[in-house]
Amino acid sequence: MKILILGADGYLGWPxxxxxxxxxxxxxxxxxxxxxxxxxxxGSESLIxxxxxxxxxxxxxxxxxxxxxxxxxxxxxxxFLLNIFREFSPDAVIHYAEQPSAPYSMIDRDKAAFTLQNNxxxxxxxxxxxxxxxxxxxxxxxxxxxxxxxxxxxxEEGWLEIEHKGRKDKFLFPRQAGSLYHTTKVQDTDMLWxxxxxxxxxxxDLMQGPVYGLSTxxxxxxxxxxxxxxxxxxxxxVLNRFIVQAIAEYPLxxxxxxxxxxxxxxxxxxxxxxxxxxxxxxxxxxxxxxNQLTEPFSVNQxxxxxxxxxxxxxxxxxxxxxxxxxxxxxxxxxxVQYTGLLELGLEPHLLTDEILTGLFNIVSQYKDQINKKAxxxxxxxx
Amino acid sequence: MKILILGADGYLGWPxxxxxxxxxxxxxxxxxxxxxxxxxxxGSESLIxxxxxxxxxxxxxxxxxxxxxxxxxxxxxxxFLLNIFREFSPDAVIHYAEQPSAPYSMIDRDKAAFTLQNNxxxxxxxxxxxxxxxxxxxxxxxxxxxxxxxxxxxxEEGWLEIEHKGRKDKFLFPRQAGSLYHTTKVQDTDMLWxxxxxxxxxxxDLMQGPVYGLSTxxxxxxxxxxxxxxxxxxxxxVLNRFIVQAIAEYPLxxxxxxxxxxxxxxxxxxxxxxxxxxxxxxxxxxxxxxNQLTEPFSVNQxxxxxxxxxxxxxxxxxxxxxxxxxxxxxxxxxxVQYTGLLELGLEPHLLTDEILTGLFNIVSQYKDQINKKAxxxxxxxx
Numbered sequence: 001m002k003i004l005i006l007g008a009d010g011y012l013g014w015p016x017x018x019x020x021x022x023x024x025x026x027x028x029x030x031x032x033x034x035x036x037x038x039x040x041x042x043g044s045e046s047l048i049x050x051x052x053x054x055x056x057x058x059x060x061x062x063x064x065x066x067x068x069x070x071x072x073x074x075x076x077x078x079x080f081l082l083n084i085f086r087e088f089s090p091d092a093v094i095h096y097a098e099q100p101s102a103p104y105s106m107i108d109r110d111k112a113a114f115t116l117q118n119n120x121x122x123x124x125x126x127x128x129x130x131x132x133x134x135x136x137x138x139x140x141x142x143x144x145x146x147x148x149x150x151x152x153x154x155x156e157e158g159w160l161e162i163e164h165k166g167r168k169d170k171f172l173f174p175r176q177a178g179s180l181y182h183t184t185k186v187q188d189t190d191m192l193w194x195x196x197x198x199x200x201x202x203x204x205d206l207m208q209g210p211v212y213g214l215s216t217x218x219x220x221x222x223x224x225x226x227x228x229x230x231x232x233x234x235x236x237x238v239l240n241r242f243i244v245q246a247i248a249e250y251p252l253x254x255x256x257x258x259x260x261x262x263x264x265x266x267x268x269x270x271x272x273x274x275x276x277x278x279x280x281x282x283x284x285x286x287x288x289x290x291n292q293l294t295e296p297f298s299v300n301q302x303x304x305x306x307x308x309x310x311x312x313x314x315x316x317x318x319x320x321x322x323x324x325x326x327x328x329x330x331x332x333x334x335x336v337q338y339t340g341l342l343e344l345g346l347e348p349h350l351l352t353d354e355i356l357t358g359l360f361n362i363v364s365q366y367k368d369q370i371n372k373k374a375x376x377x378x379x380x381x382x
Numbered sequence: 383m384k385i386l387i388l389g390a391d392g393y394l395g396w397p398x399x400x401x402x403x404x405x406x407x408x409x410x411x412x413x414x415x416x417x418x419x420x421x422x423x424x425g426s427e428s429l430i431x432x433x434x435x436x437x438x439x440x441x442x443x444x445x446x447x448x449x450x451x452x453x454x455x456x457x458x459x460x461x462f463l464l465n466i467f468r469e470f471s472p473d474a475v476i477h478y479a480e481q482p483s484a485p486y487s488m489i490d491r492d493k494a495a496f497t498l499q500n501n502x503x504x505x506x507x508x509x510x511x512x513x514x515x516x517x518x519x520x521x522x523x524x525x526x527x528x529x530x531x532x533x534x535x536x537x538e539e540g541w542l543e544i545e546h547k548g549r550k551d552k553f554l555f556p557r558q559a560g561s562l563y564h565t566t567k568v569q570d571t572d573m574l575w576x577x578x579x580x581x582x583x584x585x586x587d588l589m590q591g592p593v594y595g596l597s598t599x600x601x602x603x604x605x606x607x608x609x610x611x612x613x614x615x616x617x618x619x620v621l622n623r624f625i626v627q628a629i630a631e632y633p634l635x636x637x638x639x640x641x642x643x644x645x646x647x648x649x650x651x652x653x654x655x656x657x658x659x660x661x662x663x664x665x666x667x668x669x670x671x672x673n674q675l676t677e678p679f680s681v682n683q684x685x686x687x688x689x690x691x692x693x694x695x696x697x698x699x700x701x702x703x704x705x706x707x708x709x710x711x712x713x714x715x716x717x718v719q720y721t722g723l724l725e726l727g728l729e730p731h732l733l734t735d736e737i738l739t740g741l742f743n744i745v746s747q748y749k750d751q752i753n754k755k756a757x758x759x760x761x762x763x764x
Binding site for chain 1: 494
């Protein structure tokens with residue numbers, strides 16, 4: 001399979017490139033280094049030093065003999081993207097190339113406008129490039145579980161059948177996101193659903209929960225193949241942040257009551273999900289939506305797990321309930337369906353003490369690189 | 383009241399400026415002449431020659447002694463918009479400044495990208511300007527009935543209470559729009575709803591159906607005060623197009639079966655609705671949604687009405703069912719609620735033969751200006 005990966009330098013993008021390459025697929029990756037530049041600007045660079053993308057694929061080739069072709073550029077530039085589609089003619093494109101941080105999108109107007117323009121223009125450009133070059137190309141889009149918010153009803157897998165005044169119809173499951181970033185993903189969904197209906201494109205939307213972890217089969221081959229790992233409040237996901245905080249003996253930053261529940265998954269399972277979606281594509285004219293998580297946890301549950309394992313390893317882990325910088329419900333109903341990817345063949349790596357210990361062990365090797373000042377700045381929603 | 387009108391040069395914007403000014407309010411208008419420039423590019427300029435915006439307000443002042451302050455500029459330029467908010471400090475802002483054409487948004491990637499960026503960035507900028515200068519300012523946003531599409535259930539007024547597996551919650555009524563333009567309005571709704579929940583803004587979203595007509599109390603004062611009137615497939619609304627086609631003895635362009643039903647309203651009622659919304663504002667933290675229409679009609683019903691009146695006036699009106707350039711259901715359920723604006727005091731001007739005759743009479747004065755080549759080009763959705 002020929003697969004185009006957008007956001008190829010990122011936390012998910014890079015290991016996804018390796019995962020497909022390792023399994024014999026022809027991979028082209030694109031990145032504009034947004035995350036590197038933004039984290040530099042915010043003083044919160046990757047814990048693990050990571051070579052640039054051309055160097056990374058060179059190292060990959062040295063180790064495995066497999067080639068990955070990469071381009072540094074911005075997919076909001078339509079001509080740039082279109083040319084790559086024309087030359088490569090991918091069977092599937094995986095779209096990770098969005099501004100992925102909720103706090104970043106809430107800093108100020110300029111960062112909100114950037115998030116809006118980057119995320120929506122990139123999705124539009126992919127839609128047009130697919131239509132112009134090969135309408136059969138499968139678009140795999142990274143959505144987020146955050147699109148649904150925390151409704152008072154069960155969260156179904158993308159869609160909801162509604163009966164109203166004796167009549168029925170099926171709609172996108174109601175979406176009400178908790179940040180501008182998450183809202184751009186809702187807007188993506190609206191747009192993709194429109195073009196699927198109108199042009200018969202084939203699209204899979206992966207509604208992913210927060211990812212944790214550092215290890216994949218491929219990145220474990222060599223320390224130079226590791227993925228970017230952010231641990232600050234802006235670009236770090238919650239469990240990764242807690243591990244780093246525990247190792248740095250920085251009290252775990254629990255926002256408000258800590259009863260916020262989300263659905264989590266291991267980085268290894270993101271790889272599986274993207275691969276399962278690509279190798280078992282959506283049909284033409286189908287917007288196929290999967291809820292991509294393996295276990296729901298509350299923030300308090302995660303903090304307790306990190307404390308239990310951290311304390312066992314000799315760290316003095318403390319918890320700190322701080323004023324919630326976000327606007328979100330801290331106590332809410334949460335019951336989510338996530339059977340679609342399991343039916344495709346996903347074999348989850350659940351969050352055991354062993355997995356957590358493994359994460360502690362890797363991160364502890366970079367303990368001296370932790371910049372405590374980067375951990376929490378308190379970017380407020382209001 | 384101090385009222386800021388965005389898109390002040392447009393079909394709705396200009397008469398809205400006059401309507402508020404006439405009633406003693408302080409009006410500032412902004413426009414970037416997008417519609418003038420786009421219709422020039424497409425060879426489909428206003429049937430009625432219209433002076434530029436500074437000239438229009440000069441004429442208005444000469445006739446009524448009332449001043450309207452206008453600025454030519456682009457509200458996607460945040461500094462430009464913010465400065466006007468700072469200087470004027472409006473009590474309410476009416477946002478008509480979006481790319482308003484469905485076919486325009488479907489022409490190609492560049493026009494789609496323009497529509498997306500213009501419409502969403504303008505809305506984001508208004509949200510930020512209101513938050514930074516006066517969070518109490520009432521945002522009145524022009525939405526569209528087209529956001530709902532044609533669902534198989536009754537269309538409620540913006541919201542829907544859903545019971546699912548024994549639990550209840552209230553959500554935005556499901557939206558599934560029929561063009562990229564309409565989709566940007568759905569995306570606007572997502573974004574406004576997010577910022578209303580998060581920042582407690584006060585917003586009214588007017589879900590307007592297609593508007594027809596040319597006459598308002600104020601524009602009738604002098605021919606030089608008339609509003610821009612487009613009659614081509616791109617910027618003209620369906621009933622206005624049919625009137626011009628009838629007068630030009632051009633067969634009425636009925637798309638497909640013509641059984642498509644929409645909710646229509648008279649230009650005079652748009653004025654009333656905007657005024658009622660402004661003088662009876664939404665509460666802080668409220669996204670108030672009104673379905674802004676007075677009567678549903680099918681395309682065939684409109685064509686028949688135009689033929690009946692046109693034939694009586696001595697035109698030879700013929701109907702032509704052409705291949706539908708759009709992707710839309712041509713035979714569908716449509717039952718829409720629209721009581722909110724009536725409860726605020728709206729007194730509808732329904733589509734009588736008298737109203738149609740009045741429209742024929744005005745348009746016939748400009749018969750020689752009709753450019754038949756501009757009427758239909760067949761911009762296809764696919």
